[in-house]
Amino acid sequence: MPTAAAGPRRRADAERSIARIIAAARTSLSGDPNASIEDIAKAAGVGRMTLYGHFRTRAQLVEAALVDALAAGERALSAVDLTGDAREVLARLLDSSWSLVAESTALLTAAQGTLPAGRVRELHAAPAQRIEELVRRGQDQGVFRTDMPIAWLVDVVHHVLHGAAEATRTGRLAQKDAARVVTVTIQSILAAPSPAPHGPE
Template sequence: MPSAEPRPRRRADAERSIARVVAAARTCLSQDPDATIDDIAKAAGVGRMTLYGHFPTRAALVEAALVEALRAGEETLSAVDLSGDPRDALARLLESSWSLVAESAALLQAAQGVLPAGRLRELHAAPAERVQQLIRRGQEEKVFRTDLPMSWLVSAVHHLLHAASEEESSGRLDGADVAYVVTASVQSLLNVPSSGVVPAVGAE
C-alpha cells in the first residue's frame, strides 16, 4: 500500500511556503505600499505561479499581510499593563501603539488601496475596543471627559497615532520625542475640561 506520509508532508510544505509569502509581503509592503507581486514573490523565494496558488489576488495577499501584522501587534498590546490610573495606563498603551503604527503605516496604505473600509474597520476592531474600554474606565473614574462621543474620541486617538508616524517618517518629529508628543496630545484631548464635565453628546 502507498505510504500516507507524502500528503502531510506536502501540507506542511505548503504551510511553510504560505508563511514565507506572507512574511515577504509584510516586509515588502511595509517598505513600499506599491510593491508588486513579482517583488513579493522574489523576496519570498517562490515563483509567481506558486504565490498565486496561495493567494489568487493581490488584495488577498495584502489582507493576509495586514492580518499577520495586526496579530503580531495584538501580542504586544495585550501584554501592556492597563491597570491602575487610566491616564498612566493610556500612556503605556500609546507608547507601545505608536511604534506599531509606524511600522505598519505603508502596509495600511497598501490595504486602503485594495480593501473596503468596512473590512479595515473589522480588522482593527480589537485595538479600537481596547482604547474604548480604557477611555470608558477613565470616564467612570472622572479623569477623562464625557462631553464628546466615544466614537469620535477613539477615532481621534487613532488619527493622532498615524499623524505622529507620518511626522516621524518625514523627519519633522524626532523619534525620541514621539512617545511624549503622542501621549501629551491624547491626554490633552481626553482631559476633563477645566470648566468641569458636561453631559455626553452622542451615542457610542
Template sequence: MPSATSGRRRRADAERSIARIVSAARESLTKDPGASIDDIAKAAGVGRMTLYGHFRNRAELVEAALAEALRAGEAVLSDVDLGGDAQAALTRLLESSWSLVAESTALLTAAQGTLSAGRIRELHTDPAKRVEELVRRGQDEGTFRTDMPITWLVNVVQYVLHGAAEENRTGRLTADETGRVVTTTIQSILAR
C-alpha cells in the same frame, strides 16, 4: 498512492510557503505600499504561480500581510499592563502602540488602496476595543471627557497615532520625541 505522511509533508510545505509569502509581503509593502505581486514573489523566493496558488489576488495578499502585522502587534500589546487608573494605563498603551503603528503605516497605505474601509476597520477591531475600554474606564473614573461619542474619541486616538507615525517616517518627529508627543496630544484631547 500518496501516503498520509507525504500529505502532511505537503501541507507543512504549503504552510511554510504561505508564511514566507506573507512575511515577504509584509516586509515589501512596509518598504513600498505599491510593491507588486512580482516584487513580493521575488522577495519570498517563490514564483508567481506558487504565490497565486495561495492567494487569488493582491488584495488577499495585502489583507494577509496586514492581519499578520496586527497579530504581531496584539502579541506586544497584550503584555502592556492596563491596570490601575485609566489615564496611566492609556499612557503605557500609547507608548507601546505608536512604534507598532509607525512600522505598519506603509502597510496600511497598501491596504487602503486594495481593501474596503469596512474591512480595514474590522481587522483593527481588537486594538480599537482595547482603547475603547480604556476610554470608557477613564470616563467612569471622571478623568476623560464624556461630551463626545466614544467611537469618535477612539478614532481620534487612531488618527493621532497614524499622523505621528507619518511625521516620524518623514523625519519631522524623531523616534525619541514621538512617544511623548503622541501621549501628550491624546491625553489633552481626552482630558475632561
C-alpha cells in the same frame, strides 16, 4: 511512488512559504502601502507563480498581512497591565506596542485602497473598541475629557496614530521619538480640561 511522508513535508514547506510571504508583505506594505506583488515576492525570496499559488490576488495578500499584524498586536497587548489610572494604561499601551500600531496603521492604509470598506471596518473593530473602552474608563475616572463625543475622540486618536506612522515612514519623525511624541500628543488631547479659575468675590 511518493512516500507517506511526502504529503506532510509538502504541507510544511507550503506553510513556511506562506509565512515567509506574509512576513515580507507586512514589511513591504508597512514601508510602502502601494508595494506591488513583484516587490513582495522579491522580498520573500519567491517567484511570482509561487506567491500566486498561495494568494490569488493582491487583495488576499494584503488582508492576510493585516490580519497577521493585528494578531501580533493582540498578543503584544495581552501582556500589558490594563489596570489602574487610564492615563498610565494608555502610556503603557503606546509604549509597548507603538511599532505594531505603526505597522497596522500602514497596512490599514494599504487595505483601504484594496479591500471593501466593510471588511476594513470589520478588521479594525477590535483595536477601535479597545481605545473606546479605555477612553470611557478615563472619563469615568475623571481624567479624560467628556465635553466631546467619545466616537470623535477615538477617531482623533487614530488620526494621530496614522499621522505619526506616516511621519516615521517618511523620516519626519524619528522612530526613537515616536512613542513619546504620540503618547504626549494623545494624552494632551484626551486630558480633562482644568477647572476654570474662580473670579474675585
